[in-house]
Amino acid sequence: MIDGYSVLPVRGIGEVRPGDDLARLITDAAPWLRDGDILVVTSKIVSKAEGQLADVPVAGPEREAAREDLLRSETARVVATRGHTRIVQTHHGFVMASAGIDNSNVDRSQLVLLPKDPDRSAADLRATLRERHGLDVAVIVSDTMGRPWRNGLTDVALGSAGIAPLRDHRGETDPHGNDLQITQIAVVDELAAAAELVKGKIDQVPVAVIRGLIQTTEEAPGVVPTLVRTAEQDLFSLGTEEAKEQGRRERSGDPRP
């Protein structure tokens, strides 16, 4: 019966600051980590350790203006806008509200940006844990994202190392002889979701450990090259209103992009 898996919170990590050694903070808080575990680390503490913070005024229109500037610099293209909501594609390729810029769990005078290269962050943490602590673990850097068509957010993976982001059932057949042609499961996103359930927003549990799932630790491509779909491949590369507006402009011969 005990052949499922466990999801364990890592408590006591405390406030993370620029330059902090995440591998040490995590192994101090979770001396019970062991080979084969999958470590799911909230992107916010990765960003903080890497100094991906921006100083902003604590209130007023100056704060809003500074936030706007940051959003612009983190944005590769705007996907959809409604009221104060701005959904954009980041330079990494993620489609997220406000480019993932966050003001929660940080001092009022700062905003947290996404890690510059979350796959690299995951690989670095994995390498440090292996080299300095003798641990062979997979690492996922996760964040909370919205999605179309359904209310509520879920956690997904921004970066990973030591685990294949997709499990591929294409080419297999079921017991009835039917092909399973198109089923690729986004395993790292499901792991990020499973981890969120013990992390919570206020509880200051920024890391969870997933134990007991068989996983390859051979070198696998990260999240960005595997899971991020380009605008050209996507059927929803623009919001409905934005796309309608583009159609109207095309028809009226308006050359604006």
Next chain:
Amino acid sequence: MIDGYSVLPVRGIGEVRPGDDLARLITDAAPWLRDGDILVVTSKIVSKAEGQLADVPVAGPEREAAREDLLRSETARVVATRGHTRIVQTHHGFVMASAGIDNSNVDRSQLVLLPKDPDRSAADLRATLRERHGLDVAVIVSDTMGRPWRNGLTDVALGSAGIAPLRDHRGETDPHGNDLQITQIAVVDELAAAAELVKGKIDQVPVAVIRGLIQTTEEAPGVVPTLVRTAEQDLFSLGTEEAKEQGRRERSGDPRP
């Protein structure tokens, strides 16, 4: 350290047929079920037990035509089309490829439709387990869905009973005094994802049990009234090409819808 949660596969359920008693099949296969567990049941076996199956020719253009007819009758509106891919909104409100009609893990002469009312299916199974087996468990009916912007599918909840679909952090503040204004977490979707990791596609493990997460079993609204966003509320109610085309038609005065 053991204050996380576990995800346990339920093995040995075998082939499910119309009229089968799911509560009995599950309790026979998992006599270790206990109060407070969350049962995540693949929608396919719910559909099979409820007889949501359609007879179709085993091959050829007749099969395709029958499938087209089914897709039409399961579709409330077409959202996006590319090649053979048809993303539609079902009468329940779910936006899914092929309206969730599935040909895997079923005889070649049949196709599986979604349960007619997955929240009702979950509530019925929960009630039967309580009344006949004395078990107080939450139930989630799950299915595999794609999403825009990211490759790979994840499991999400189609229906639920005995658990609140959303965890709401709005109105709370973090330790720095920042409001957490907009964070509603789609807990049942994360639970469905966590369960998928032990279920797999070929392994015939259509049920998983999540144990150790504190959860309310008071009556909570289901997935459809809580998580399904209406087209009017959604920024991505149409595919980009479909919306552009609509914009072009509007501009040229073409009255077609």
